[in-house]
Amino acid sequence: MSSDHDTALGYIENRPFDEIAIGDSAELVRTLTAQDIDAFAAVSGDVNPAHVDQEFAEADIFHKVIAHGMWGGALISNVLGTKLPGPGTIYTNQTLKFLKPVGVGDTVTVRVTVTEKDEENKRLTLDCICTNGDDKPVISGQAVVIAPEKKIKRPRVVMPDLVMHQRGGGYDNLLEEARKLPPLSVAIVHPCDADSLAAALKLRDIGLVEPLLVGPIARIKDVAAAEALDLGGVEIIDTEHSHASAEAAVALVRDGRARALMKGALHTDEIMSAVVSKQGGLRSERRMSHVYVMDVPTYPKPLLITDAAINIAPDLRTKADIVQNAIDLAHTIGIAEPKVALLSAVETITPRLQSTVEAGALCKMADRGQIKGGVLDGPLAFDNAISMRAVATKGITSPVAGQADILVSPDLEAGNMIAKQLMYLAGAEAAGIVLGAQVPIILTSRADDTRTRIASAAIAVLFNKARGL
Missing domain, CATH: 3.40.718.10 (Isopropylmalate Dehydrogenase)
Known part of the structure; x- marks a missing residue:
């Protein structure tokens, strides 16, 4: 198990297959910002006006700009790749149901919970749920991953600052x-x-x-x-x-x-x-x-x-x-x-x-x-x-x-x-x-x-x- 001390020092550590039990879980909390939406649109190329056009979005079904559905999917991947199981995890399958829109300022809690262990293939099945500030589900699904067999502890990579700027x-x-x-x-x-x-x-x-x-x-x-x-x-x-x-x-x-x-x-x-x-x-x-x-x-x-x-x-x-x-x-x-x-x-x-x-x-x-x-x-x-x-x-x-x-x-x-x-x-x-x-x-x-x-x-x-x- 990684300690709070290691986390504070900037380390990232996994949990190998043999250390994981059914019922184990991990989560993260993230508040959606307009910059998150812009960054996701810029990287993915998905400029659906429901996400990036305020005037269009206000007249659309949800009456506001909403996050890309796969923004929540990316947060699930974040938990799997950095927390449970963590570094060395290989994604094999993911199902998702999008239940409610997420708007700018909404706080989303992402939780993954181990529900099955395949001892022979070292695979885990995890339930994935994203909830909003009212504890209502916005995304649900199931992930299947190949869990790492060895302990991995690495310095957390410091990512470059991301400056979002629209020319002109x-x-x-x-x-x-x-x-x-x-x-x-x-x-x-x-x-x-x-x-x-x-x-x-x-x-x-x-x-x-x-x-x-x-x-x-x-x-x-x-x-x-x-x-x-x-x-x-x-x-x-x-x-x-x-x-x-x-x-x-x-x-x-x-x-x-x-x-x-x-x-x-x-x-x-x-x-x-x-x-x-x-x-x-x-x-x-x-x-x-x-x-x-x-x-x-x-x-x-x-x-x-x-x-x-x-x-x-x-x-x-x-x-x-x-x-x-x-x-x-x-x-x-x-x-x-x-x-x-x-x-x-x-x-x-x-x-x-x-x-x-x-x-x-x-x-x-x-x-x-x-x-x-x-x-x-x-x-x-x-x-x-x-x-x-x-x-x-x-x-x-x-x-x-x-x-x-x-x-x-x-x-x-x-x-x-x-x-x-x-x-x-x-x-x-x-x-x-x-x-x-x-x-x-x-x-x-x-x-x-x-x-x-x-x-x-x-x-x-x-x-x-x-x-x-």
Whole structure:
């Protein structure tokens, strides 16, 4: 028999055939979570809407999402393989009757009881019963196994953490709110490749954007024909080349025909040169900056990162605008008082490290009302901005550390590296816009898929709504 001490030390031990008597039993208790259902669906491929579609399930016979029947079957296998008989057990037969559904939050007790022993073949027959919190059976059945003949005791294998994440799922609420608003008139600058043109037309189809395509009409029509895209009802403003497209798109905003810009198949500096032009550009009293709104699988809430695309080496005044732009965007997506972490390499103000000095100054500016709407702290290293474990280890006391909503990088290089590392190493989705101009600018990357472009457009729609535009 395994002892509680062995279990606490992380061992798993079986009960050989000769040590088992009729009437012996073992059990486990498990509460069903939504993550259990998602994980089982992902591994099995069983995406029956009764299990994974809330809207469908509510109209179905049980009026709620229910567990896959074989989730309970897997729990029976768990007891047989880890408790009775345990390691070395070979399954030969299993019957199951599904008596009641199991819903999220239900606690299931799984019990197996030995009813027969076949001495010649070392086989056991066990009754299997799963009951819910009311002690009513939800699954019953019978298992036949070949029991191990020798004692086995092994260290319990520590399984890897399972992170359940639906790509782009963090943007669903933003898209839902944006679609409640009238379509936003957006000048799509030089949509002369398949990705940018398809995204613009998808935004039209879902009612989020009223696109104005600005670019060489022949090239746009060629791309549409090659990709079987429908240009019906979409206005195209003909231009000669990408520079002319950027200038024409900016003119559409000045004329009141467009209330946002979206980058197509041209370089960022081309569109931004037209935006920042002193004659006919879209400057405002605020310095322009880019803000990523990232959906990071390992972080429990949206994470805003700035500036990773516009300001190369911002001075203190520019950083103040960068911070204020990010706070304003955080308000737009429902973060009432965002926690702003001013990043550096250390947590103390060090005169030789300019980013720490500027972080301290920005905090004082917030104290005196020069930056409004957020809680600032810094300097903070990246780990102390987003990890409560790191905060506890270093003994940092802060309302921001470990739970930041906004990460403000010391310069463009650091911001770009942080964002790209989260995308490519952590599987983060990265929507974002440029703020500080007269209208938001959806500055997409060539690597962005349609889902990310849609999320960025949704953010622009919500931002314009918040500004009353």
